[in-house]
Amino acid sequence: MNSFVLPDKTLHLLAAQVNLNGTFNHTCRSQNTNQLLTFQLQVERSPGETLLIVVMNDERHSLTVYDNDRYTHLVLADFIECSVNSHMDTAEPAVPRISAESVERGQLLDDQQLHQLHQLVRNGGALLLEVGLDAPVNLTVHRTRNRSGITAILTTSDLCALTACFTAYGNDQHSAERLLQALNHLVASATAAMRMA
Known part of the structure; x- marks a missing residue:
């Protein structure tokens, strides 16, 4: 199974691009092979919210974020990786962008x-x-x-x-x-x- 991830360079670009209007081209690389998958990011900003659209071939995935903060690019990175990997018929969640100690919570749901x-x-x-x-x-x-x-x-x-x-x-x-x-x-x-x- 291919698991596509965003390069660190792209993550730095996303941090700037979520604050701009426009269309940006990016690639994801498979962790298992050198296969590349290209996608397009469209950013449409308006007061109070930003519409982020990820376009891969004939698929469009959209995400609306409200009141941009410094973590918006991390949310977008997870969203892109989930969209790209579900395109490959996998539901593996994206690797968390924020490293943390293990959450001690026991069973999450009753x-x-x-x-x-x-x-x-x-x-x-x-x-x-x-x-x-x-x-x-x-x-x-x-x-x-x-x-x-x-x-x-x-x-x-x-x-x-x-x-x-x-x-x-x-x-x-x-x-x-x-x-x-x-x-x-x-x-x-x-x-x-x-x-x-």
């Missing part, structure tokens, strides 16, 4: 929340989960029609806002495991970002 998460995977829809952050995590799940699986968007709406987006193909159990894995990753990243803030 039994009722796990049941709600499985229902969300089965039926699609949206769910707010309290997971110990300043604000609840918003999960939105869309059931794919062509194949069994889900497309999910996870967002935190606290001081250090983060977003994860991926597509997982497989049965409901596999999709629920991937969603829980992405949720754990998002909470760990948000906890690390809050510690750094």
Whole structure:
């Protein structure tokens, strides 16, 4: 399985480009091979929010961020890697851009929340989960029609806002495991970002 990552040079460019209007061309490199994947980043700024569009071949993935802060480029980098890697039929979450100590939190969800998460995977829809952050995590799940699986968007709406987006193909159990894995990753990243803030 190919896992595409953004080079450090691109991460530095993103830090500047999220503050500009325009279209920028970038590449991701596979960790396993020397395969390159090109994509285009379109940035449309307006007062209070910025629309970020990642274009790969005939696919468009968009993300809206509000009130830019110094972590916007990290959120964008995770979003790009998730979009690029789900393009390759994988739902592995992106490597966190903010290194942190392990989050000591035991089991993230209680039994009722796990049941709600499985229902969300089965039926699609949206769910707010309290997971110990300043604000609840918003999960939105869309059931794919062509194949069994889900497309999910996870967002935190606290001081250090983060977003994860991926597509997982497989049965409901596999999709629920991937969603829980992405949720754990998002909470760990948000906890690390809050510690750094």
